[in-house]
Amino acid sequence: MKKFLAMLLSAVMMMSLAACGNSGTPSSSGASQGSTSGSDTSTSDFKVGAILIGDENEGYTFAHMEGIKAACETLGIPSENLIFKYTVPEDEKCYDAAVDLAEQGCNIIFANSFGHETYLMQAASEYSDVYFAHATGTHARTAGMSNFANYFDNIYEARYVSGIVAGMKLKEMMDAGSVTDPYIGYVGAYPFAEVVSGYTAFFLGIRSIVPDAHMDVTFTNSWFDIKAEAEAANALISRGCVIIGQHADSTGAPSAVQAAHDKGNTNVYSVGYNVDMLSVAPDVALTSPQNNWEVAYEEIIRTAMEGGKLETDYCNGYAEGGVMLSALGTACAPGTQEAVDAAIAAIKDGSLHVFDTANFTVEGKPVTNAFATDTDGDFVPDADEAIIDGYYHESYFQSAPSFSLAIDGITKLN
Template sequence: MKKKKILALLLTLAMALSLTACGGQEETSDTPADEGGETSQGETADIKVGLICVHDQNSGYDVAHIDGLTAACEALGIDPTDTNQVVFKYNVAENQACYDAAVDLAEQGCDIIFSDSYGHQPYMLQAAREYEDITFVSCTGDQAGVSGLDNFKNIFPYTYESRYVSGVVAGMKLKELMDAGTVTDPKVGYVGAYPYAEVVCGYTAFLLGIQSIVPEAYMEVQYTNSWFDLAGEAEAANTLMARGCVIIGQHADSTGAPSAVQDAQEKGTVAYSVGYNIDMLSVAPTAALTSAQNNWSVLYQATLEKFMAGEEIPADYATGHANNAVMISTLGESCAEGTQEAVDAAWAAIDDGSLKVFDTSKFTVGGQTVTEYEVNFSIIDFESGDVVFEGPTENVISDGAFQESVYRSAPYFDLRIDGITELNNNG
């Protein structure tokens, strides 16, 4: 089966929405990171770093970035508690506020400026054009490779790897429940923020991980149309459980879904949770099985090391578990016997390349195996249809697998495979 997809991205839409985080408040604050320990090199480096966050420490997603940059700086001899070296801006919305924050960081003397949300990207790009001697790095962005700017970069981890392995954890639990006769319908649910490629990539990998243990498993996805919405995520989880889903995964940034699953479990519902970003055991001690996590310090450190050494930073940089960039959290007490062994085997196979997460022999689209899928990596203005940045068209399937995060760092897997139903996809 041959498929073709044009990635038409509206720049003005990107100002309002994001692939990885969105919904920041208008308030902006400059704050150093939480206090860190002694730097590994014993002296501070001659560099000033800025990070623009869409939320603050109340968001697990932003905490992962804050902690990641803090750890990277400490490893490189940069003092994250010194505002002369590291400046954090919190609650920066994906609009003109991001440009203003980027300009302010540039004027404060930052040599390299990061932002943690896709929706920040157009404003980071605008600032990069104006400050050619400063490097701007947009996490989860997709325009660095085609923008033609030497000082604009994108970074992102192989999130699909941790999604797959967290699916193995879920699959082990589902199999245990089915073997015991507690569950007869292998339906799982997923709380997704938006029907973007990053979310589609993640929930697909999650189901494929489950199906590696329970081949007949299938999934329903409920979108919240928000990255951070405690009540909305809880409501979505409750909707999925009411429809018979016994495992609830998520790609949203709050504890709403795991908390709802824990509450339902305590009231007698057979249901378990797989979270994202942070360990959810504190809010779901018996319902949480694990969480898919990103170790952003790996990407920040690799980028900063090249910058400090005067080496060229790739326009798109992505890496995964082989370099400790992704992981899963501590297994919960409710995990099935043998789960750790299954997890270890999955990681080993991913690392040595014998397991390809998007092996095309493991899924179908419309009942057929996908043998070719062309993606146009141009950036196109949705309203006018004009090409903003010209990019190549690539067949992203080779060696029997969809090659995710190879042609650019941000995910572009958006195939809707058989066995997954989006309950409210308006995208």
């Protein structure tokens, strides 16, 4: 099964990941930090290490792997100088992996899961001549470490646009009379801000097309669990949900939706994540929001190769080519591509803000203020006013998502 999934993910990612030659400026307001790494390492000697929460069978990690490989190829770094550490848990084994990579001569070391951060920082404090960068983390801005940075992508932008894709399909079904209740389901991994930001953006994209839509979210408490994700999708379908979105890293939910379709439920469709899901759900997959990690990796690795200064946070969206959608499925409603193109253009030119406070309420009331940064470690933002000029500035103060408001229309089932 793992071999099959690896082959499947390799095929779909090769088709869907787009290469970008230039990265954009970081969205973080944090100041640049100087690095102590030297700039005299030749391309042929430069080594890149990566600590990964999964392997090639897990969509999120696979996307990171492809991004690092593409960045190294663009920069002329030999493939033998890239060292991957697979399925590293979020504990002291991350520190051990980082030390091992540093001792192997890696000039820069990445880690791609939230719980890796403190262990990577520990290694960074001991190897001041090595660059370290961590995806989804929040500490670089305040840590004051010259050789440590955080990075992420504005995936909430692509999730919003994928919501437009779902909304167009939902409207088509309602106009045809085959669906009367605009009821959406969402399979989430954990109730973290990263997931909340994503499913809220997805929901707001749907509501831009179908204002009466409502959504239930269920959590698997795992980033990657094919069985649990399929069971969660089936439970949502049994409740009457007609679109199933996800922030989970396997093909479990789309496969479950396809199975429901094959059994005669022709009014339920899927929006995936990380990879194109058409291979496992050809009749029901509408699209998948995706990160193009190459943009961030190329920018960070190039800085390290040149001995330059790291930004505290790196974050790229549609404007920089850091996020995208997979190919639209044949089940998409007519006019979907045009709606997608218009939304992306509006995001790029700044006329569309995903978290515009005019488009949502909390407990029936408009939202006029919300913090973005957690300063005391309790996962509740308590600093940095994020609502400026009428919209929540996601990934503005730090690269990692911070939006965690429980807006009306979305219900957490567990």
